[in-house]
Amino acid sequence: MPDRPRPSLSLPTPGARRAVVVGAGSFGTAIAVLLARGGVRTTLQARTATQCERLNADRENQAYLPGVKLPQNLKIEAVGAGLARADYVLLAVPSRGLDTVIAGLPAAGLPKRAAIVSLAKGLVPPIGTPPTVLLAAEFGAHRVGCVGGPAHASEMVHEGAGLVAASADEALALALASFFQRAGVVCEASNDPVGVELAGAAKNAAALAAGATERQGLNAAGAAAGHIFAEVWRFGEALGARPESFIGLAGTGDLVATALAPQSRNRRAGELLADGVSASEIPARIGQAVESMEGVPLLAHALETAGVDAPVTRGLSLLISGELPLDDWVALVRTTVPPPARWRPRRREREGFWARLRARLRGADAVA
Numbered sequence: 001m002p003d004r005p006r007p008s009l010s011l012p013t014p015g016a017r018r019a020v021v022v023g024a025g026s027f028g029t030a031i032a033v034l035l036a037r038g039g040v041r042t043t044l045q046a047r048t049a050t051q052c053e054r055l056n057a058d059r060e061n062q063a064y065l066p067g068v069k070l071p072q073n074l075k076i077e078a079v080g081a082g083l084a085r086a087d088y089v090l091l092a093v094p095s096r097g098l099d100t101v102i103a104g105l106p107a108a109g110l111p112k113r114a115a116i117v118s119l120a121k122g123l124v125p126p127i128g129t130p131p132t133v134l135l136a137a138e139f140g141a142h143r144v145g146c147v148g149g150p151a152h153a154s155e156m157v158h159e160g161a162g163l164v165a166a167s168a169d170e171a172l173a174l175a176l177a178s179f180f181q182r183a184g185v186v187c188e189a190s191n192d193p194v195g196v197e198l199a200g201a202a203k204n205a206a207a208l209a210a211g212a213t214e215r216q217g218l219n220a221a222g223a224a225a226g227h228i229f230a231e232v233w234r235f236g237e238a239l240g241a242r243p244e245s246f247i248g249l250a251g252t253g254d255l256v257a258t259a260l261a262p263q264s265r266n267r268r269a270g271e272l273l274a275d276g277v278s279a280s281e282i283p284a285r286i287g288q289a290v291e292s293m294e295g296v297p298l299l300a301h302a303l304e305t306a307g308v309d310a311p312v313t314r315g316l317s318l319l320i321s322g323e324l325p326l327d328d329w330v331a332l333v334r335t336t337v338p339p340p341a342r343w344r345p346r347r348r349e350r351e352g353f354w355a356r357l358r359a360r361l362r363g364a365d366a367v368a
Contacts, residue, residue, distance in 0.1 A: 019088040019179075020045060022079060022101065024055060025288075026064040027119060028092025030153040036074040038183035040088075043075040052078040064288075068157050084109035088117060088176075090147075091131075095122030096294055098131055102138060115172050117165075118146045121200035121254075122295040128302030130201075130239075132166075132193040141168040145176055148196040148250035149188070150257030156185065164250045166190035166197075188249055195236055195245030201299055202232035203251060204266050204292035207258040209316050209333075211270020216330045224333045225255065227312035232299065235308045266292045279320045296320055311336050 017040045021032040024046040032044040046052040055061060055076045060069055070076070083089055089110060093101050098120055105116070116139055118131035135144040145167035155161065165176035165187055173189040180187035190196055206225035214221040233246050245251060258264045269290045272282050283289055300317035303310040315332045318324035324332075 017041060017087050017179075018085055019043070019090060020083055020086040021090045021092055023047065023092035023119075024051060024061060024064070024076075025092060026061070026153040027151070028090075029061045029065045029068070029070075030151070030156050031090060031092060031119060031147070032074055033068060033071060033157050034183040034185055035090075035179055036071040038179040038181075040179050041073075041075075043077055043081075043086075044070075045077055045079045045081065047079060049078045049080075052076055065153055065157075068154065079108075082109040083114070084111065086111060086114050088115045090117045090119055092119040094289055094291060095120040095124050095131060096291075098124050099134065102134060113143070115143050115145060115167075115175075117144075117176065118197070120146075120291070121148065121197075121204055122291040123197075123201055123298045123302060125294070125298060127305065128298035130194050130197040132197060136168075142172070144168070144193065145172050146193045146197055147176065148200045148254065150249060150254045152257060152261055152263075161185050162249045162253055163187040164190050164196050164245075164248070166193040166195075166245075166250075168193060190245065190250075192242045192245045194239050195241030196250040198232055198236040198239070198241055199246045199251035200254060201295055202229050202246065203255045203258055205232070205296045205299055205313060205316060206255055207264060207266035208270040208273075208292040208296060209312070210259055211264075211267035212273045212316070212319060212326070213330055213333060214271070215274055220330055220333050223336075224312060224316075225259070227333065227336055227338065228316070229255070230338055231303060231308060231310035231313050235303050235306055235310075238306055238308070265290045269293055273319060274326055276326075278322065293320060309339065 019035050019040045020043045021028050022045045024044050029044060032042050035042040046055055091101055116135050118135060120131050123129060124131055124134050132144050132146050145165060147163055147165055149163040151161040151163055163180055163185060165173050167173040168191060170191060173191060177187040177189040206228045209224035209228055210221040213224045229246060258266055265286050265288060268286055269282050269292060272285060277285060279293055282293060297317045300314045303313055312333060315324055315329055319329045
């Protein structure tokens with residue numbers, strides 16, 4: 001593992017921490033509630049003045065997070081209020097619009113030393129860029145982080161969650177983790193932001209694939225999800241991502257939560273695809289945006305551009321576009337054979353305690 005970069009953020013003292021969550025959807029609202037509970041002076045910025053007024057009047061996000069009362073210490077304002085006093089800016093906006101939001105951060109008064117944290121679980125158009133890669137190119141890796149893990153919004157504020165806060169900067173990752181931990185939520189600190197983001201993108205795609213395939217058999221659904229995770233991991237490996245990000249909370253943990261959740265948008269989108277509903281109609285049927293519907297084609301494009309053999313991810317993209325019939329998609333899943341394992345030669349056995357013990361036991365057997 002490479003040496004950890006030295007912390008370079010001048011983190012504020014606990015009483016002075018200010019966070020702004022941009023985007024008052026279900027996940028953004030839930031994150032803002034947790035930050036406020038964790039003692040962070042938090043502002044939730046709504047997309048429009050009308051939404052802001054509604055949230056302030058109701059002290060509840062009835063549209064996206066009903067049943068969750070907003071803490072009295074959680075400030076609500078419109079996006080136009082700016083970011084001038086923020087120490088942490090958390091972007092809870094769909095990945096398809098993230099580049100526009102990022103471009104507008106300086107004009108919104110983003111302080112030069114503020115940290116920027118992506119909450120998106122998707123890739124950024126047009127080529128499928130992980131959000132923290134885009135943010136790091138603009139603001140520097142030491143100021144950038146992301147949050148992943150199994151975190152259904154309503155359950156997260158009522159029962160808890162298993163989050164992952166990731167950044168190349170150790171101080172930033174630990175600070176984010178501490179905020180959530182003080183709110184009573186388990187949060188792992190990671191220094192693999194790209195791995196956490198790709199694990200989230202793989203989770204969305206795998207849940208969609210499982211939903212589209214489940215009626216054809218659980219084995220097919222499991223194979224679809226497993227193939228996609230393996231294909232995205234091979235892509236992540238080329239970008240320096242680590243396997244534990246895929247097999248831990250941010251990857252398989254989040255996948256299980258999404259696959260089992262009755263209200264999972266990604267799984268439900270897959271089921272609708274299997275029913276013959278066109279991709280353009282699915283968001284209206286579900287009532288919210290479904291990131292995997294746009295994220296899977298981006299993911300397939302990114303894998304192809306990187307030279308990663310990804311037939312199942314590519315096939316899922318074609319299923320979404322209507323270019324691959326469902327029966328052909330299922331047949332592809334059932335017949336795809338992953339690349340062979342990269343066999344590694346056994347290490348030369350080192351002389352030591354265990355080697356001497358085996359030699360002694362062989363000698364005892366010969367005497368017997």
